[in-house]
Amino acid sequence: MGNTGPVTLLLALDLAGTFVFALSGGIAGVRQRLDLFGVFVLSFVAGNFGGIARDILIGAVPPAGISDWRYPMVSMLAGLITFYWTPLIEKLVSPVQIFDAAGLGLFAVSGAQKALAFGLNPLMAAFLGMLTGIGGGVARDVLLARIPTVLKAEIYAVAALAGGAVVVIGKFLDVPAAIATLAGALLCFGLRLIAIRRRWRLPVARRGAQGEASTQQDLKDPR
Known part of the structure; x- marks a missing residue:
């Protein structure tokens, strides 16, 4: 990687993806009424987890998300913006979904x-591009005790x-x-937004009446 062009492009994509994913994490944290520290944590995790997982898998260690000060700085900036100026961001239509889709596209290509x-x-x-894109959102949802969006x-x-x-x-x-x-x-960005608008989904397994009854019984008696 002697040419600085690809390096600069990768860094720009990574930082842009980190910022928009961190915004989605921060907004989700504000909506869950987390304190400032909680919003910072969620912003950092959402913005950096996918990139950290990618770097570990390809042997780029220590991962940029924890070795380069710009990544946590961008994440903290996004956290501050969402914590103090959420009303402005909320004026966007479905801001979490928009920032999440933008981060997904940026991280998929940078990965x-x-x-x-x-x-x-x-x-x-x-596949590493896909992992980079979905990693932050998965970590964000797990910390909020939600089924990850990707599933x-x-x-x-x-x-x-x-x-x-x-x-x-x-x-x-x-x-x-x-x-x-x-x-x-x-x-990636367009496909994700169109899928949200038109409710495109992958096939979901169907269960018969007996399976539904079994599920309800399991919920009542988890033993």
Whole structure:
């Protein structure tokens, strides 16, 4: 990675993704009436967990999220913004979903780009992009004792995988990195927002009446 261009692009994408995901974490924390420290924690986790998981898996240690001061600084800034200026952010339509979709797209492409830079094969690079995109949201929801969005929402992980795949395909078609990255991020972001609007979902397992009755009984008597 002697060329500073790809390095600068990766850093910009990572910091932008960290900021918007941290905003989504901060807003979620404010809505749960967490104190300032709690909002900071949720902002940091939402903004950095996916990138930290990616870096550990590809051997980029210590992860940038804890070794580069800019990542926690960006996360704390997002936390402050959401804590003190939530009414302004809330004027946006479904702000958490918008920031979450933006972070998903940015992290999906940055994760795939970094995986390729570290020599991973195309398939794993696309999957690392997806992991980078969904990791922060999963950690945020777990800390709030909610079922992670990726397990139950309209097209989510698939959107991140599509964004990462565009970056990988662009790499092997010799498409300029900036163009492939922008295309992948826009595809992921657009697909996620359209899925929310039109309620597109992956197939869900169906259970018969006996299965439903069994579930209800399990809830009443978890033994």
